[in-house]
Amino acid sequence: MKTTGTFCVLLFISSLVGVPNPLNDSTADQTKLIALENAWNQAQLHHDDRALDGLIPDTFVYTDYDGTVMNKAQFLADLKDPSYRATMIANENVKVYSYQNVAIVIGNYHTKGTYKRKPFEHYGRFTDTWIYRDNKWQCVASHTNLIKKGAEF
Numbered sequence: 650m651k652t653t654g655t656f657c658v659l660l661f662i663s664s665l666v667g668v669p670n671p672l673n674d675s676t677a678d679q680t681k682l683i684a685l686e687n688a689w690n691q692a693q694l695h696h697d698d699r700a701l702d703g704l705i706p707d708t709f710v711y712t713d714y715d716g717t718v719m720n721k722a723q724f725l726a727d728l729k730d731p732s733y734r735a736t737m738i739a740n741e742n743v744k745v746y747s748y749q750n751v752a753i754v755i756g757n758y759h760t761k762g763t764y765k766r767k768p769f770e771h772y773g774r775f776t777d778t779w780i781y782r783d784n785k786w787q788c789v790a791s792h793t794n795l796i797k798k799g800a801e802f
Contacts (some may be wrong), residue, residue, distance in 0.1 A: 678786075679745040682779060685786055690738040698725040706787050709738055714773055714795035735762035740775075750781045758793070770799025 685704060692700035702725060709721040719727060727733075743756035754777045761770045778790040 651704075656755075674750050675747065678747060678752065682745050682752055682786060683743055685788075686740055686743065686754060686756075686777065687743075689788075690740065693728060693738055695727050695744060696731070698728050701725060701728060704786075704788055708789060710790045712792040714771075714793045732765045733762070734764070735760055737761040752779045752781075752786070753777070754779060757796075761799075768799075771795060772797040772799075 711719045746753045773795045
């Protein structure tokens, strides 16, 4: 009996501090966020800044694997750089951790292409922070971490 009471108290406290519980996440939200991550990849492949504009708010912050920090305008301008030609952008091992109106999406990424006519291939990890407001999900912060380079930039 005492164990059950202790468990209930711990469960209540964890709900107050916002500990994620992936087992109780909404499958629809997880599916939607993974689809948005894939749409993001497609927008990058096609240099489609308008598609990404709707996925990120004006307060968006991006930290690239080399430590560069960009705001929304800088990120969208970088996306349009014609010297960067990705031929593949893929995510793997994606996990969604949900909170109230917030989700953290983590995973591995693999990109291939050319930059300034030199081939590249990168493997890394990403962490994206999404918030749900005004009836839509938007990514407020994104961070990438390079694990391995196949060719130099």
